Amino acid sequence: MAELITIEDPEDPRLRDYLALTDVELRRRREPAEGLFIAEGEKVIRRARQAGYRMRSMLLSSKWIDVMHDVIDEVPAPVYAVAPELAEQVTGYHVHRGALASMQRRPLPEVDGLLAGARRIAVLEGLTDHANLGAVYRSAAALGVDAVLLSPDCADPLYRRAVKVSMGAVFSVPYAVLGSWPQDLEKVRSAGFAVLALTPHQDAVPLAEVSPERLRHSAVMLGSEGHGLSPEALRAADEWVRIPMSHGIDSLNIAAAAAISFYALAGLAED
Amino acid sequence: MAELITIEDPEDPRLRDYLALTDVELRRRREPAEGLFIAEGEKVIRRARQAGYRMRSMLLSSKWIDVMHDVIDEVPAPVYAVAPELAEQVTGYHVHRGALASMQRRPLPEVDGLLAGARRIAVLEGLTDHANLGAVYRSAAALGVDAVLLSPDCADPLYRRAVKVSMGAVFSVPYAVLGSWPQDLEKVRSAGFAVLALTPHQDAVPLAEVSPERLRHSAVMLGSEGHGLSPEALRAADEWVRIPMSHGIDSLNIAAAAAISFYALAGLAED
Structure with missing residues (x-):
């Protein structure tokens, strides 16, 4: 079961995977280099898991914790519960879909x-x-x-x-x-x-x-x-x-x- | 030939057609009510003219005046030359394509x-x-x-x-x-x-x-x-x-x- 952690400090280093998501240049460099990608919204997060990608962490605004409870129960990754305002501060945009996951990339097939x-x-x-x-x-x-x-x-x-x-x-x-x-x-x-x-x-x-x-x-x-x-x-x-x-x-x-x-x-x- | 008018005041009432273009709700009310629509970019503006729509005015950042000179020569509508910063202040966004035109709507066919x-x-x-x-x-x-x-x-x-x-x-x-x-x-x-x-x-x-x-x-x-x-x-x-x-x-x-x-x-x- 995932650890549910409430975070109130936008500078918390555990939120690093979600920093400045609207900075395309930065994210295009960082994500492949650090082996991660971001899945946004309930449906897409579930599909990434079904496809076998490993979850590094999840960032949820509080009202999404209920919706995602089965995923929270199953994954060993930390789940960060944050206020919508903090999500916006960290990511740089208003996260309409309320749920973000950082997923681990895999090597591409030959x-x-x-x-x-x-x-x-x-x-x-x-x-x-x-x-x-x-x-x-x-x-x-x-x-x-x-x-x-x-x-x-x-x-x-x-x-x-x-x-x-x-x-x-x-x-x-x-x-x-x-x-x-x-x-x-x-x-x-x-x-x-x-x-x-x-x-x-x-x-x-x-x-x-x-x-x-x-x-x-x-x-x-x-x-x-x-x-x-x-x-x-x-x-x-x-x-x-x-x-x-x-x-x-x-x-x-x-x-x-x-x-x-x-x-x-x-x-x-x-x- | 169009009148070329340099405008430096974002409050100039002649820019009214171009106000707050990013405010979807406002524009959806205003444009049909006032009988106008906005064409953006050289190609789209030329196509609106070819399709026979009447131009009410054009808003150009200065480097687009040369590109659009043939249109400026032909249309009787006023052309407002503005700095890119002023265009952004008025419209609410950075106008990448540098040229906007306000066009007159026509009745839809039966x-x-x-x-x-x-x-x-x-x-x-x-x-x-x-x-x-x-x-x-x-x-x-x-x-x-x-x-x-x-x-x-x-x-x-x-x-x-x-x-x-x-x-x-x-x-x-x-x-x-x-x-x-x-x-x-x-x-x-x-x-x-x-x-x-x-x-x-x-x-x-x-x-x-x-x-x-x-x-x-x-x-x-x-x-x-x-x-x-x-x-x-x-x-x-x-x-x-x-x-x-x-x-x-x-x-x-x-x-x-x-x-x-x-x-x-x-x-x-x-x-």
Whole structure:
């Protein structure tokens, strides 16, 4: 059972994991270096636990202690009960969801192992926006994408906002980071996947017309919203695919494009 | 040509249209009542003009005056040149995009007229989140949805954040608000549309299996992310349709669900 500790001093060193959560630059450095990530809100905290992450501690405003009592009963980690004002002082924002947990990271799986069990995967290049990244994971989980591979410059899927927007899907969809980009796409191809680059380019094949042999093991590759896929990534692909769009439109939001491509490839693969 | 006026007093009454832009409650009352909406950023301002909206005024930090000089040359509205600090004082936030315009609203089209020229439409119930609403419009524009109908409790598509997330698509996709809900769905049906309710319910037909006669004129109806469609809206539909999803997942984000349904119905309708 967790130890329930009331804290009234915002400088208490035990609250260190929760300091300055709104300082994106600071948190992006500290969290991976210290091996932690922050889960926010009851649902997301429960999902992190179900996914097997170890809890370092929990920070609860008092009215959440009842709601979370079963978790408090089960985990050996300390639970800090604080006033909402103190939570705000420490974290830097008003914690609407009233419950925060600091969770211990785990080593990411090896790329080869991840590919061995997968049938449909997503490869993301240069996705630096946490909300978009979280949205892509949420759609991946809902639409049966087995794994996600990230280019080295993607944002951290375990950053608080990505976790929250994904509704915890970053815990359930396994992922790994490719070490050298785009060279490591060769690992994907060697594992038997067709690398399909999603691009609005007119030479690309409409998604609905991708040939069936491409779909037995498909890796759909998506670029960042601002720039799309890099020329290097486009060159490394087996095929270019596109979502048919109306004229005069900039393109879809990356989260919408991801959702559509996951849906389309799932549907085609089932035929 | 616009009059270029340098303003140094944050209390200057000419800046009234731009006051307290971060006060959502205030702006939601004021903007429709005063017949204005705010366009933010060069691209969105240009799109509002292209769509024929009349400019009331523009608020520019000095380095944007060059970028916008062609617009300044063309419009008869006053242009207020201000320091970034003053823009922040007036609006309540740091205006990253450096350019704001106050635009004049127009009467919304009649529902019947809107339906007369349309082939595929979207009907939204209770969408109160401005970012989600904007994302739905952006996908609608990209994926060939001809018009959008809103239930009376939907958010305002011309609210600044909806406009921004839509990338200006709220200007190009015509829309109207249904007066009585869900009774006015009868207007949609009378105009020859099949009303397809998107729901995760297991009795619903997978999108890919919707019968062709439903697709000649289809109205896909989407509910809010938290609650989905109301029982009344579900009862008023001609058919329930669903996106096949993996087990154990809450559902897709509303923007993702909208994008997938627009894509799927467009593809089916083209066959």
